[in-house]
Amino acid sequence: MVAKREDRRGPWRTEFAWTLQEAAGQGHLETVKWLYGYDPQSAQALGAAAGNRHMDVVEWLWDQGARGGDFDPMDAAAANGHLEVVKWLHERGVPGSRAMQNAAAGGHLEVVKWLYSNGGGYSADVMDAAAANGHLEVVQWLHANINRLRGYLTAKTMDIAATHGHLEVVKWLHARKNVYKKGCTQEAMNGAAKNGHLAVVEWLHDNRTEGCTTAAMDGAAVNGHLDVVCWLHDYRTQGCTGNAIKWAAGNGHLPVVEWL
Incomplete structure (x- = not known):
């Protein structure tokens, strides 16, 4: 029988936070729980889970006190078009410094619309992000509803x-x-x-x-x-x-x- 290692010894110990982030990003809740129990470096883990729409992991990490970090959960969810995750985070007051720009870059028009209607930060960079990635439908909507009216031309x-x-x-x-x-x-x-x-x-x-x-x-x-x-x-x-x-x-x- 192989005994469980409790001391975090091994060549991976210096990458423990990244290990937790990887497990969260893949949606492996039980693994996340085990890793978190020994080193609750949860900031990047929450973003990884949100970016891949693993709501069970997002909710569990949130309940443990995770609130995001450099890998911002709102920005990650918006980048991948996960509107329900965006709404869930918004309800809990989670900001997103690049959420609308990320959504535009990914061509996620519904996320862009929702963020704009709910106070998401807007700048000319949002339309540039859509244009850089060839999302004409997003460019057209931004032009008709924001850029033309605000003078971001x-x-x-x-x-x-x-x-x-x-x-x-x-x-x-x-x-x-x-x-x-x-x-x-x-x-x-x-x-x-x-x-x-x-x-x-x-x-x-x-x-x-x-x-x-x-x-x-x-x-x-x-x-x-x-x-x-x-x-x-x-x-x-x-x-x-x-x-x-x-x-x-x-x-x-x-x-x-x-x-x-």
């Missing part, structure tokens, strides 16, 4: 959408240029080129006037996007700097080095 939103390759979001924002008068900046094409989003680069070239800088070809080269490098050479005049070939070589992109 910056070029950063289109820049971010372009950088991450979300062409439909870029087009939608462009179509409302009478509202989003700032449109985008050169960072839109620079970012799209760096990340290899040639379709976005081409669309911006054909439909916008901001253009790009040498950072576009430099960025495309460093990441090995030869098709983008070639296109920029053929259709843009900015060229690149000496960093393009140096960085491409440093990352082992031989076809780019040979072409440059």
Whole structure:
């Protein structure tokens, strides 16, 4: 018969809190209870359980006095779209510094709506988070209900959408240029080129006037996007700097080095 170890000896002792967090995140309540009994480092554990909708673990930890920490339970629940967990935590006064932003980043529109209706903190970063992840439906709702009314209309939103390759979001924002008068900046094409989003680069070239800088070809080269490098050479005049070939070589992109 193997005796239970009661002294927490072993190579895992310095990671005890992470062990508890892992058990909570996987929903293993009995394991959580055992671990908690020897070292109640519960702040991150509550966030892990909330983020994965393990309400039995959330409720048990709450009853033991857990109230969250760096891995905030409200932010974690919102990030994964767990509206019922968000409501439960809200009823108990648990705040969330990034809850609405996290929900928008995950495309969880119903969570975004609920948080906004119930006093969730809002900033322009919420719409930027939705745009960065291509969640057009969230972008549209935020525009209609918040941004347009509050004046949160910056070029950063289109820049971010372009950088991450979300062409439909870029087009939608462009179509409302009478509202989003700032449109985008050169960072839109620079970012799209760096990340290899040639379709976005081409669309911006054909439909916008901001253009790009040498950072576009430099960025495309460093990441090995030869098709983008070639296109920029053929259709843009900015060229690149000496960093393009140096960085491409440093990352082992031989076809780019040979072409440059």
